[in-house]
Amino acid sequence: MTDGAFASPAAVEDPDALAVTEQAQGDLAESLRELVDACVRTRVDDGTLMAVAQEVRTLTQRLLARAQSDPLGIEATSDGRLRDHGNPMVGMRNPIAPPLAVTGDADGTMSASLCLGAAYEGPPGCVHGGMVAAVLDQVVGSAPAMIGRPGLTAYLNTSYRRPTVLGTEHVVRGWIEEVDGWKVRARGDIRDPQGRVTAEADALFVVPRWAREHLGTPTGDAAGIDPADTATQGPATS
Numbered sequence: 001m002t003d004g005a006f007a008s009p010a011a012v013e014d015p016d017a018l019a020v021t022e023q024a025q026g027d028l029a030e031s032l033r034e035l036v037d038a039c040v041r042t043r044v045d046d047g048t049l050m051a052v053a054q055e056v057r058t059l060t061q062r063l064l065a066r067a068q069s070d071p072l073g074i075e076a077t078s079d080g081r082l083r084d085h086g087n088p089m090v091g092m093r094n095p096i097a098p099p100l101a102v103t104g105d106a107d108g109t110m111s112a113s114l115c116l117g118a119a120y121e122g123p124p125g126c127v128h129g130g131m132v133a134a135v136l137d138q139v140v141g142s143a144p145a146m147i148g149r150p151g152l153t154a155y156l157n158t159s160y161r162r163p164t165v166l167g168t169e170h171v172v173r174g175w176i177e178e179v180d181g182w183k184v185r186a187r188g189d190i191r192d193p194q195g196r197v198t199a200e201a202d203a204l205f206v207v208p209r210w211a212r213e214h215l216g217t218p219t220g221d222a223a224g225i226d227p228a229d230t231a232t233q234g235p236a237t238s
């Protein structure tokens with residue numbers, strides 16, 4: 001099982017110290033997820049709401065005492081992989097990320113479990129449709145990444161078959177349908193505990209022209225591609 005993250009081209013300087021920092025970053029994000037959930041569901045009195053809002057602003061200032069102005073992008077992590085910790089679906093540092101833990105099977109099928117709370121409500125008791133599409137985008141998109149073709153979503157056609165219920169464990173899957181050079185068509189679905197499809201997606205991921213020359217030699221998990229398998233071989237950069 002792997003999450004398909006590419007290996008970092010440069011060695012991580014002090015992985016042990018970085019692991020401690022990551023633990024603290026992850027813990028902060030997790031505590032904020034709990035705060036967001038509490039913010040949505042609380043029924044405390046107005047005075048308490050105002051007092052807590054003031055306390056939260058104070059905490060925000062503490063964090064901004066030292067902060068970068070740019071978004072996070074992709075960073076090397078303590079395990080020597082490249083990860084996007086700010087990603088709103090999988091980002092360990094992002095409190096609005098569920099976060100999804102996407103893993104790949106030997107056959108290339110990517111999967112993640114999904115159980116969302118009140119902060120993601122669309123129709124009463126159900127996950128917002130935009131969130132459903134975003135989850136599918138991420139999990140289905142990780143299948144091309146797994147074979148060294150981390151493309152951007154050119155299209156994502158989502159069909160909503162039945163409500164995706166809040167507070168219920170679902171399974172999200174993504175797999176490749178067809179590889180055409182730098183274009184990968186992939187599909188995926190979300191299933192409820194009874195195995196019923198709640199939503200499914202058909203998507204195209206395209207490695208942008210500007211990125212192709214950097215992906216000529218995939219590293220990390222992507223290096224597991226069989227060079228003889230022409231279906232997963234990118235064409236010459238054009």
Ligand SMILES: CCCCCCCC(=O)SCCNC(=O)CCNC(=O)[C@H](O)C(C)(C)COP(=O)(O)OP(=O)(O)OC[C@H]1O[C@@H](n2cnc3c(N)ncnc32)[C@H](O)[C@@H]1OP(=O)(O)O
Nearest residue numbers: 137138141142145152153154155183204206207208209210
């Ligand atoms: C682990 C990682 C998981 C990641 C999952 C999440 C991914 C995301 O959410 S990405 C964010 C959302 N997507 C975007 O912002 C993408 C915006 N669009 C773009 O950047 C570009 O249009 C992009 C990259 C799709 C293609 O641009 P570019 O690299 O210049 O190539 P371009 O020449 O236009 O197209 C390349 C090929 O794709 C085809 N193509 C492009 N768009 C489409 C489309 N919408 N439908 C069908 N085919 C398309 C073209 O026809 C062309 O085909 P061919 O090579 O056979 O002639």
